[in-house]
Structure formats: structure tokens, C-alpha cells
Amino acid sequence: MKLTHLLLALGLLLAPTLLPAQTPKPKPIPAAKAAPFDARRRPRGLSDEQLLDAVQRQTFNYFWELGRSNSGMARERSNASFDTGPEVVTTGGTGFGLMAIIVAAERGWITRPQAAARVNQIVNFLWKADMYHGAFPHWLDGRTGHTIRFGIKDDGADIVETSFLYEGLLCCRQYFTKDTPDEQNLRNKILWMWEGVEWSWFTQGQNVLYWHWSPNNGWSMNHQIHGWNECLITYVLAASSPRYAIDRAVYDQGWATGPEYKNGKTYYDTKLPLGPELGGPLFFSHYSFMGLDPHGLKDQYADYWEQNRAHTLINHAYCLANPKHYPDYGPNNWGLTASDSWQGYAAHSPTEDLGVISPTAALSAMPYTPEFSKLAMRHFYDDLGDQLWSPYGFYDAFSEAHHWVAGSHLAIDQGPIVVMMENYRSGLLWKLFMNSPEVQRGLKKLGFESPYLKAN
Template sequence: MKKIIIFLFASFMLNSCQSQKTVTETKNTEISKLTDQQLMDKVQKDALKYFWDYAEPNSLLGRERYHEDNIYPQNDKHVVTTGGSGFGLATVLVGVERGFIPRDEAVKRLNTMMDFLAKADRFHGAWSHWINGETGKVVPFGRKDNGGDLVETAFLTSGILMVREYFKDGNAEEKALAQKCDELWKGIEWNWYTKGGEKVLYWHWSPEYQWEMNFPLQGYNECLITYILAASSPTHAIDAETYYQGWTRNGTYLTDKSKYGLPLYVKHNYSEEYGGPLFWAHYSYIGLDPTGLSDKLIKNYFDLNKNQVLIDYQYCVENPKNWKGYGENYWGLTASYTRNNDGGVGYTAHQPTEDRGVITPTAALSSFPYSPKESMNFLRFMYTQKPEFIGSAGPFDATSIHYDNWFTPRYLAIDQGTIAPMIENYRTGFLWKLFMNAPEIKQGLKKLEFKSEKYNIK
């Protein structure tokens, strides 16, 4: 009798595994038949789930992280991320524009978000890096980082402005939403963050620790959008001198170095040989269109970003550390979760000078405007050849073929939030048009002597 039971159980398990294998193979075959456009639709829809299905339940803003393995540090499911929520706003707009989510439902959600932000802790108009989604109170990002975070505020504000522009000519409820966005934007005291009039912006200010974080925003990294918004503010603007003295370091951030025959144009902070982690080509450019964009020092921001991305790609193809899997279909280094030496999960800013054999999907996927062929190869490879790397909200945050197909079944808002917007900018320029056509942005760019024929900025 016992042998019969064992035989029946073994037969059941074998049939179950075979059935599951058949389902997986069928699903992979179906995905492999998708056109490029359909595959881009799919990954955009998947990434949208992070901000639509997994939003913080009270504020409806983006949670700092979502873990499918249900392991959360410090039980932080109510921790809202300011910058990631800005990318989330852009993602929601993509969802509305593409018909993935109903417009009226999005408007209701966005109203809840703006009402929450209006009541949340602010520090001379700037929000903190993290906010408690239930109370609106600051959640310290670090011991002294418990006040205003100007860079995270900039990423959020970029999204707020795009929401305003998208709905400002709509029905009564949509116009009311746009007005809320406008008031939030005008309440940010960008010039306060010059620490009493210095010709540079500072990242942090805390009522308890004042300027002790002491982090001036100097290029080149992900912070360009902070200066663009600060110069564009209709209420608390900085002058052009602050941009050129502070951000460009009086022009000394330029370089004549190249890698793989590709000019770098600027000295990427901490990584002058290869360029920094790829999020530097994404965060500031969710709304800011680099296409043909120039200022007094940079002839074309698109070339700057494109070269950084292609240098990263060429590095992964060259694969000097001989990581298994690296190549034309599997590439992209940027900040994300990582695999620690002990096999545990950590966090680091992956880049050629900090390469741990971990590929972060958002790196290639958010680079579509700069590397459409290479990014599409990566996208198709992930969905057809590495289904284990795909979760309910798209590709997981960090992966490694080298370490026996290791991945972390987790998501971060700042990584998942750039995927749908940057793919949409590649496809239609949708978000770029919204942001670049905002009247204040046009004026701010002119003040800083930026030029763009595409948007008639001269």
C-alpha cells in the first residue's frame, strides 16, 4: 500500500511539473511572437503595476520598495519615496495616454497624491527623501538627513509639472488637479538652498542639523534637473551665475577624454574614465528633452547621454572581468540592489568601475532613447530567455547569470519608475513635450542660455 501511495505521489508530481513546464513553454512562445511594439507595451504595463497596484495605500504615492519575497527592512511598507514618486507620476501619465488605466480613475488618484503632498512635511518648500505615507511626517534617510532633499524634490516636481501640463485644459476636476500641482510647484524655495546666496545649490537642509550634510550640487551626475527647475521657478528662482559657477564648476567639469572612441564631454563624478551609473542618463531626462539641447558648454546633451550609455554597453560586451552572460543581449550597469560576496542582498551604484557581475534591467530598458537596438535586444532576451528574472511588475531589480541565474525578487521605485517614461519618450516623446512646453521651463532654459530648435528655445 505504501509503495502505491509513493508511486501515485511521484506520478502526480511528475505530471504537475510537466504541466507547469508546458505552461511556461507556451507562455514563452507567445511572448516570442510579440512584435517590438507589443513587447514595449508589455514592459510598460508591467512597470506601471508598481505604482498602480503596489502604491502606498493611504497617500497612493510610490513606495520606496516592493518585495515579492515579503522581506521588508524595518517594516517599511508605508515609506513613500519622493523622487521615485515623481517617476511614478510620469508612469501614470503614460498609462493614461496609452489607455492602460482609465483617465478618470487616474485623476482621482492624482488628486489624492497632491492633497497628501500639500499636507506633508516640507522644509522651505522641499520635501524629504522619505515620507511616512500614513502621517505625512519625514522618515529620516540618515541620521542628519531628516529635512529637505532638493534633488528628490526636483524629481518629484518634474512629475508634478507634467501632470499639470497634461490636465490643465481638461474638465473641471482636471483643471482643479492642475491648480493643485501649480501651487505645490510655486511653494518650493529653490533659492533658499544656496545657503545664504552662495553660487551653488545644496542638496540638504534640516531644521535640526541645518547645512551639516554639506553636499553642494556640482556636475556631472543625476542632478541637472534640479538647476533647471530652480532657474525656472516663478517664485523662488536662482540666477544663471549659480548654474555656471555651481553645477559646471566654472566650466571645469568639461573633459576631452573618450572611451571606445566615444567622447565623454564631461567629467562624470567619481567615474571620469567610463562615465557614471546609467541612471545619470535617465533621472534628469524624464521630462527634460536632451535632443538637440545645448547650453554655453555642452553642444548636444543627447550625444552626452548616448555616449555614456554606449560606453556602458561596450564595456559589458568587452566584459573584461569575464562575467558569464554579459554581452549584446545582457548588459547595463546602474544603481540597484546587488549580490553581496556572501550571497546576500545589498545595494550599490553599479558601473564599469564598480562591476560586480550584476545586471540591472532598468539600465538598458530606460536607455531606449539612446540605444534602441541594444535596448530592444535586452528587452526581448529578458522576456523570452530569462522568464525567471521577470516578476509581477516587470523585470526584477537586480539579476546575475554569472551567479547561477541569481536574482532578487524585489523592486525599487527609482528603478522601476524610469522604465515606462523613457520607453515612451523613445516611442513618442510624450513626456518630453509636456515638460519642455511648460512656459516656466522655456523661460528658465533661456535664462541659462540653453537652446533647442525643437522647442523654439533660442
């Protein structure tokens, strides 16, 4: 299956009309047409460090190139399937993209002023976009800033997506500290918007957070946020709010409850403290922990380094055991998480295994299992790169059993690759987020321990 992207040909400017008295100028040399992207021409023989650089940088292109619009925000996906198009931008995916922009600036792929200008563009857009009690919807129209309905009744606030967005925005406020107009503006507006998110209002006066609220449908979705899943960051930020913070009882009685919170079982010789059977999709250990550093992060319920490493090891061991006998699973081909699949979007996991490997699963697990993640990275690039490598990094998912490769990329899958690989390499985003004074207050309020909290 040949998968290529045709790049736009460079346009030619018409030469100006010559006046009679002018000396004729040499005719301009026609600009060469850009060659179509050909994955087969990617660099070979890269060292581990070179390959980490290549994967991070190429994946970052998703946010940088597709963000060249009025909003600057992250497109929901690179293609226009599932009734979405280029005007659909995602708030949570933009939070991940903001963190990727910081990585790009720090590694010199773009300049710091370029990064600050793009973040400023995004912040100015959000400043005027639809919000509900300070929270943003899942999707926005990247041209107008108006809400695009995510579901039949999901046409208002989404505090989980809002928390992913602020995970990135707070990192930006920590990183862009210079006294330039762009950096001053983005810091000020991030602070004002952050102060305005009415987290406590989303409890409805109960000791639990509710995921959605709609101006048309009120609380009718009635989705309480219970753990264990990707939403730990939502409770941490709700406790960290400067003006509308939740009480600890909301965390203890709301988040730390439910049939899929505590686990304690052993799978493939690894004990899993929290979560559903066999751990669930791997994004549970990625989204919240792009900012939250799990090293030494503990509360009365779990040690979160142990939790995330156990989750990853179980996912890896399941793929090696391969109980459904897919022909391609193995030590260098593993990783089950939510992504596109050959039969539509699915939350791939050991209990929902469709034979689909999602590169973001193993790559974003780099901090937890670097030895296994690097094997997968090399396989994706060296062995399968002719089919998987694209202008925006690896395609979203593939299934050798079904002879299928996604022709798509998703913001929420691209962002964790750049950010979690950087956290493995330098801890950059962890340091920024965990050194936020509000985040530290919120973690203390909820009873967390962390090396970042010892100095205060």
C-alpha cells in the same frame, strides 16, 4: 531559483439569510481562486511593439497596484528589506510614477478619470505632508505624511528628490487640462506648491545649490551639488521657479564645476564630453532626461544628446569588452546602473562592476540605443523571463555569475523604464515637460538651446 508571487485569493460573500416568504435563490457559484503568478506562462512570440507594450504596462503595475493606499504615492521598494516597509514612500520615485500614470492614461491601460483621481489623491496628500522651505524629504510615511529619516542627519529637505517629484508634477499640470474637479484641483495645488519651493534659499547665499537641509541638523550635511550626475534637472527647475529662481551664476559656478564634470576622453572609440571615468552609472542619463528632451538640447558645456548617447555606448561597449570575464555579459546582456545587488545596494558602473545587470539600465536607454536596448529586452523576457518576469515587470537586477536574482523592485528603477520607453515611442513626457512655460524660461535663463525654445 523559482521566483513567484502568490496573489491574494478572492473572498466569498456570505449569502443573505432567507425569510420564510422568500423564494430561495440559487446558491452563488464560488469564486475561483486566482492562480499564483507564473512567469513561465507569459505570452511568447511577441513583436517588438507588443513586447514594448507588455514591458511598459507590466512595469506600470508597480505604481498602480502598490499605490493603493491613503497616499497613492510610490512605495520606495516592493519588499521590506533594508529597514523599509510598505509605509515608506519616496518623493522622487513618486515623480517618476506620476509620469508613468500619464503614459497609462494615454495608452488606455487606465481611464483618464482614473488617472486624474490617483494624481489628485497624491497631490492632496502632498498638500498636507511635511515640507521644509517648500521642499520635500526623500522619504515620507505614506500613512501620516511625516518625514521618515533617510540617514542619520538626512531628516529634512532633499531638493534633488523634490526636483524629481516636480518633474512629474509639472508634466501632470501640462497633461490634465480639463475642467473637471479632479483636474482643476490638481492643477491649482501643483501650481501653489511649485511656487512655494524656495530654491534660492538652498544656496545659502552662495553660487551653488545645497542638497539637504534639516530642521534638527541645519546645513550640517554640507552637500554641494556639482555636476556631472543625475542632478541637472535640479538646477533647471531652480532656474525655472516662478518666485525663488536662482541666478545663472549658480549654474555656472555651482553645477558646471568639479573634478567629475568635464571629461573629454575617448573610451571604446567614443568621446565622452562630461562625467566621471567611463561615464558612471546609466541613471545619470535617465533621471533628468525623463522630462528634459536631449534632442537639440545644448549649452556652452555640452550637446546633451551627444552626451547621453556617448555615455550609453560606452556602458554597452564596456559590457561587450567584459574585462572581468563574467560569463553572461554580451550584446544582449548589458547595462550597469544603481540597483540592488547580491551584496547590497550598489551604484553599478564600469568602475564599480560587480557582475550585476540591472534591466532598467538598458531599457531606460531605449531613446539612445534602441537597437541594443531591444536586444537586451528580448533576452530579459524571452531567455531569462522564467526567473526575471514578475507582476511588476522585470526584477530589479540579476547576476548569472553569482546565480542571483533580486526579489525586489525599486520605484526609481521602475519609473524610468515606463517613461523613457514612452519617450522613445512617442516623446510624450518630453513634449509635456518642455512645453511648460516656466521650464522654457529657466532653460533660456541658463543659456540653453532647444528646438522647443525657437517658437518663443
